Amino acid sequence: MEKFVINGGTPLKGEVEVSGAKNAALAIIPAAILSQDVCTIENLPCSISDIGYMMKILRQIGAQIRVINKNTIEIDSRNVNSYVISHDMTKHLRASYYFIGALLGRFSRAKVSMPGGCYLGPRPIDQHIKGFELLGATVSVDDNAIVDARADKLIGSPIYLDMVSVGATVNIMLAAVKASGLTVIENAAKEPHIVDLANFLNSMGADVRGAGTDVIKIRGVEQLHGCTYSIIPDQIEAGTFMVAAAATKGDVLIKNVIPKHLESISKKLIECGATVEEFDDAVRVSLNKRPDKCNIKTMPHPGFPTDMQSQMAVLLAIADGTSIISESIWSNRFKYTEQLNRMGANIKADGQLAVVQGVERLKGAPVKADDLRAGAAMIIAGLCASGTTEIEDIYHIDRGYEDVVEKFSGIGAQIKRVYCPDPDCLTNAG
């Protein structure tokens, strides 16, 4: 068991480099098996645990993986020979369900156990199943939560999503690229990782158009080939550093980003009084006073991302005035507020709304990471609080933030990872 120990109060200063996007990588890795060839994936955040789990699944179904360097792998899908993925493989992460679409595309058959992942409220997959069925598959979910999808032949179809879903958009794209004829996904998600997946599929010879708008058209092709592809920078990791810079009254240049993907975050930081300078592939964020209050409503892209909601709450927790956060994607994404309140924040969460009454400062305390982004929020809180903060359950953070200690230390944070043999370590926190 490990925890982070943070001594707060130091403004972050300097430069930090953002890794490849986790949520793009999680869609692109399963997509590689559609090619029956070799794909080289660059800018992959190889050391985060979600990517490790996806590689394990790839190996289990017969793919070969060659690690070229820290952020580049080669996936050889020629010998993929199984359409079955068991619960012990899928339980670690949500994105394991992208193998349903990818295996359907490859074998017209997929038998994949329901996925795990952060608990943010119920996470149904009805829209994924609707999409597979419209493409001609028969889908059943048995008592052991194994999804069995099979088709004689996948045939392109119009598919209207009842709600904007990143996961359903990805899964349907994966199943449709080799279906015969035209698939049109309406009310599709527009997140940067959807566009990245489309670009990757097109690099393999697919015909996907309109990604980044709410209508995606996919004309099926017989075969895909290998390619070399570099994953986009991680919007949420970048946003996390941006908020951390502002919350610690720091000044940080965040490199290897696409500023356009960060606009909704930049706008809110500016509303809070921060200065955000945009460069070609970097943003610089600074703030030298107490943040101003501002209201946040999470929305599908290009709205403010739900995956930045908890980090932003830390900034608002120390803002001058009262802010309202409205979470419109997930029904249960305010659990972390209990942890922030332990640090002296004054947040009242009720359902999908939180009222954040700014306090002068947070105080270090023993806390835990309830999920990945909640964990990122705890790091930011620890960095701007006075005294020492110890964060437990950091395996959540390791799912999605590459070299997190090294990167934060590089901009002046006093953060270390310590081994904690005592399962009751919170009570022993000094």
Ligand code: EPZ
């Ligand atoms: C993706 O989750 C991300 N995960 C999440 O990031 C992110 O919070 C979310 O999109 C929203 O942006 C990955 O990309 C791996 P959805 P996903 O399908 O695809 C409902 C992180 O921290 N819905 O867009 O699971 C659903 O319940 C993670 O990196 C249905 O009702 O999200 C939710 O209310 C956490 N039926 C809404 O739609 C469905 O069939 C959006 O979910 C599918 C979804």
